[in-house]
Amino acid sequence: MRAGMTRREALSSLGxxxxxxxxxxxxxxxxxxxKSASGCESLNATRIRWIVPHSPGGGxxxxxxxxxxFLERRxxxxxxxxxxxxxxxxIGARALSAAPRDGSSLGILGMPGLLVASAIGEAGALDPTxxxxxxxxxxxxxxxxxxxxxxxxxxxxxxxxxxKKPLVAGISxxxxxxxxxxxxxxxxxxxxxxLVAGFDGSRAAALAAARGDVDLVCFxxxxxxxxxxxxxxxxxxxxxxxxxxxxxxxxxxPTLGGLGGVxxxxxxxxxxxxxxxxxxxAAPPAMERALAACLSNAVDETLRSxxxxxxxxxxxxxxxxxxxxxDVRAASRDLAALLDPVRRALKTIRG
Amino acid sequence: MxxxxxxxxxxxxxxxxxxxxxxxWEPLPIALxxxxxxxxxxxxxxxxxxxxxxxxxxxxxxxxxxxHPLARQGLARTALGCAALxxxxxxxxxxxxxxxxxxxxxxxxxxxxxxELLVLALWGLVTVAAISRGSGWRALAIAGLGLLFAxxxxxxxxxxxxxxxxxxxxxxxLALVPAMLxxxxxxxxxxxxxxxxxxxxxxxxxxxxxxxxxDGARAxxxxxxxxxxxxxxxxxxxxxxxxxxxxxxxxxxxxxxQTARDQSRFGDGDIRGVIAPEAxxxxxxxxxxxxxxxxxxxxxxxxxxxxAALLLHGxxxxxxxxxxxxxxxxxxxxxxxxxxxxxxxxxLLVVRPLAALTVVRVQSIAPIILxxxxxxxxxxxxxxxxxxxxxxxxxxxxxxxxxxxxRIPFVIALLLGGSIELNLHVSWQLxxxxxxxxxxxxxxxxxxxxxxVSVLMARWQPRRAGRSR
Numbered sequence: 049m050r051a052g053m054t055r056r057e058a059l060s061s062l063g064x065x066x067x068x069x070x071x072x073x074x075x076x077x078x079x080x081x082x083k084s085a086s087g088c089e090s091l092n093a094t095r096i097r098w099i100v101p102h103s104p105g106g107g108x109x110x111x112x113x114x115x116x117x118f119l120e121r122r123x124x125x126x127x128x129x130x131x132x133x134x135x136x137x138x139i140g141a142r143a144l145s146a147a148p149r150d151g152s153s154l155g156i157l158g159m160p161g162l163l164v165a166s167a168i169g170e171a172g173a174l175d176p177t178x179x180x181x182x183x184x185x186x187x188x189x190x191x192x193x194x195x196x197x198x199x200x201x202x203x204x205x206x207x208x209x210x211x212k213k214p215l216v217a218g219i220s221x222x223x224x225x226x227x228x229x230x231x232x233x234x235x236x237x238x239x240x241x242x243l244v245a246g247f248d249g250s251r252a253a254a255l256a257a258a259r260g261d262v263d264l265v266c267f268x269x270x271x272x273x274x275x276x277x278x279x280x281x282x283x284x285x286x287x288x289x290x291x292x293x294x295x296x297x298x299x300x301x302p303t304l305g306g307l308g309g310v311x312x313x314x315x316x317x318x319x320x321x322x323x324x325x326x327x328x329x330a331a332p333p334a335m336e337r338a339l340a341a342c343l344s345n346a347v348d349e350t351l352r353s354x355x356x357x358x359x360x361x362x363x364x365x366x367x368x369x370x371x372x373x374x375d376v377r378a379a380s381r382d383l384a385a386l387l388d389p390v391r392r393a394l395k396t397i398r399g
Numbered sequence: 400m401x402x403x404x405x406x407x408x409x410x411x412x413x414x415x416x417x418x419x420x421x422x423x424w425e426p427l428p429i430a431l432x433x434x435x436x437x438x439x440x441x442x443x444x445x446x447x448x449x450x451x452x453x454x455x456x457x458x459x460x461x462x463x464x465x466x467h468p469l470a471r472q473g474l475a476r477t478a479l480g481c482a483a484l485x486x487x488x489x490x491x492x493x494x495x496x497x498x499x500x501x502x503x504x505x506x507x508x509x510x511x512x513x514x515e516l517l518v519l520a521l522w523g524l525v526t527v528a529a530i531s532r533g534s535g536w537r538a539l540a541i542a543g544l545g546l547l548f549a550x551x552x553x554x555x556x557x558x559x560x561x562x563x564x565x566x567x568x569x570x571x572x573l574a575l576v577p578a579m580l581x582x583x584x585x586x587x588x589x590x591x592x593x594x595x596x597x598x599x600x601x602x603x604x605x606x607x608x609x610x611x612x613x614d615g616a617r618a619x620x621x622x623x624x625x626x627x628x629x630x631x632x633x634x635x636x637x638x639x640x641x642x643x644x645x646x647x648x649x650x651x652x653x654x655x656x657q658t659a660r661d662q663s664r665f666g667d668g669d670i671r672g673v674i675a676p677e678a679x680x681x682x683x684x685x686x687x688x689x690x691x692x693x694x695x696x697x698x699x700x701x702x703x704x705x706x707a708a709l710l711l712h713g714x715x716x717x718x719x720x721x722x723x724x725x726x727x728x729x730x731x732x733x734x735x736x737x738x739x740x741x742x743x744x745x746x747l748l749v750v751r752p753l754a755a756l757t758v759v760r761v762q763s764i765a766p767i768i769l770x771x772x773x774x775x776x777x778x779x780x781x782x783x784x785x786x787x788x789x790x791x792x793x794x795x796x797x798x799x800x801x802x803x804x805x806r807i808p809f810v811i812a813l814l815l816g817g818s819i820e821l822n823l824h825v826s827w828q829l830x831x832x833x834x835x836x837x838x839x840x841x842x843x844x845x846x847x848x849x850x851x852v853s854v855l856m857a858r859w860q861p862r863r864a865g866r867s868r
Contacts, residue, residue, distance in 0.1 A: 105704035135570040222558035246555040246824045251696040259509050274695020398557045
């Protein structure tokens with residue numbers, strides 16, 4: 049009679065026990081997710097693909113990964129964040145647009161970028177208003193900034209200097225939201241600018257301004273927050289109708305909407321509406337109403353939940369799906385007012 | 400370490416995946432995690448490069464040039480031991496330089512504008528073309544072809560699409576990782592499969608393998624100057640936002656070849672060809688923290704994710720870190736330092752079983768390499784088309800190898816072409832507007848001098864005959 053197990057038997061037993069334990073653990077975990085969720089009954093998906101149209105580590109990715117665990121709990125469904133960078137966000141947006149409408153694919157989209165691409169007729173552009181918008185997550189207001197060694201300290205300095213010689217402004221992508229924001233706001237204020245295009249992102253352009261290679265950059269506040277805070281850049285204008293952020297670097301910096309005079313009008317309103325459309329949680333177009341409403345509620349509850357607020361130390365700027373859609377439609381409707389200066393700038397660069 | 404064994408999975412990817420789990424954490428543990436993930440990922444990328452000719456990440460491609468030939472000679476243990484110690488020491492030098500440069504970080508970063516980046520990229524291209532074996536004309540021609548491929552995508556000045564043929568996949572240009580996996584790993588696998596070799600190392604038993612971990616470590620200590628120069632190269636490149644570890648590794652490799660008295664064995668298993676890129680690759684992480692601290696601008700993909708994680712927790716990267724959050728900075732630094740050493744030590748412990756993979760029969764190992772290549776190509780950007788690209792370049796790479804065309808100049812041109820064009824356009828525009836005084840930029844003048852010296856050295860040094868790589 050054998051005294052004990054052979055090594056092979058012992059290993060087999062361990063393997064069986066281990067597998068059983070693993071399966072049991074997984075089942076418990078899934079059961080825990082299901083039980084604690086107040087999920088959508090009409091949602092058939094067991095797993096949701098959350099599309100982020102930009103690379104890991106950026107603002108879109110960070111916000112998505114911040115939302116993920118809370119939304120998972122609310123929906124009772126596993127959410128997998130999937131990065132689909134490329135073409136300035138269009139590749140991810142197109143993937144979401146073509147995805148099934150059963151709730152198995154959701155994502156985060158930058159509405160200003162999609163609106164601009166659609167308005168200027170960029171190849172492959174989509175109609176942003178066609179998406180099923182579940183809620184607004186945040187907004188990124190733009191700021192004009194100059195380098196700390198620049199002779200331009202205020203907006204009045206910029207206007208006075210531009211009258212003698214056009215300001216040299218650095219931009220990254222031609223046809224992007226930043227490009228639109230800069231060219232339109234310069235047109236509104238009648239500030240002649242010469243664009244230097246092709247910088248490798250907001251960081252390269254910000255460094256160029258800090259170095260004095262260019263006079264001016266225009267990017268969203270969060271993208272250049274750190275150089276503003278460290279004093280390398282100085283904000284001279286907020287492209288908004290309200291104070292962008294209660295941040296010391298923006299204290300006393302005028303807002304475009306608050307300037308009055310030449311700065312008030314349809315073009316200013318349209319530009320602010322465009323930027324205000326913000327980053328939204330979205331689903332593929334023409335989603336069934338009940339499912340869309342349910343998902344929208346879940347997203348809204350998540351965004352306003354105290355537990356998300358506790359970890360989102362960066363301010364969000366949330367809105368319901370209906371309000372966000374209304375903002376996007378308004379921005380889309382009024383975009384025509386912005387096209388002239390944008391097309392003029394494009395013609396200058398592209399010939 | 401374990402996950403980073405998969406090609407295409409970098410420290411930045413791991414960090415991004417970890418973000419949801421860190422939401423309730425304080426910033427200090429996040430800094431520890433960053434150092435652990437980034438430090439742990441880099442060495443493992445080199446392991447697959449040396450053993451299977453599959454670069455775990457872009458920077459590891461420079462290691463495989465001489466690392467894999469060493470494995471084919473049955474010296475995998477030596478190569479891995481060398482990589483482990485170079486990696487740890489390079490990281491240490493990078494961190495020391497980071498601490499030394501902290502007081503002068505602003506001028507150090509501000510010194511690199513578009514003209515400097517242009518000349519740096521040109522230097523990289525010229526160096527690698529110059530060190531390639533065989534005909535110089537072939538190297539230049541293939542570098543030109545690489546530049547053409549690099550221009551696929553969109554024009555950086557006008558934003559218009561070029562050579563994309565309406566195909567979405569090409570909108571942002573050709574992806575580097577699948578191209579490299581194809582040109583090196585797949586091409587070598589095809590070559591291995593059609594050759595008479597039974598195993599990668601040529602030996603059929605692990606006991607027949609030569610070399611040792613100690614030999615590899617001793618080799619590093621025998622070349623302190625090379626180690627320091629390479630680590631310095633990596634740190635400086637790391638300081639420049641957006642340049643990346645791949646450039647650092649290849650630049651270091653290039654300078655290792657050009658400064659060597661005997662260049663005959665480079666490309667055939669010269670241990671110096673492992674020391675240089677490994678030291679540079681890991682030193683770069685220390686340098687990449689400098690723009691984060693000075694300006695709150697990420698110096699690399701990994702620091703971009705770190706910044707995102709810190710911002711989520713209310714910590715704004717930039718000067719605030721040095722004034723109000725100095726302990727956090729040093730946690731970051733120590734974490735990077737310790738994880739690199741720990742990874743190297745743990746890596747050394749598994750060198751023997753890993754090296755034994757080089758005696759597995761080709762019929763068994765080739766399919767595994769194929770799977771790793773497919774995984775690596777897919778995981779880098781999550782696109783199935785990248786796998787197809789890897790296969791296309793694999794066939795191209797095999798024929799290039801078979802007919803004596805060097806592949807490294809092609810890869811370097813593909814890597815640097817975008818930066819060259821972008822910075823050329825910006826520099827030209829600024830020059831036309833009178834915003835640049837080229838003679839008043841000392842760093843630019845130094846880089847121009849280095850590039851000129853590289854070109855002249857390539858002309859004066861005797862052409863090295865033999866197999867092109």
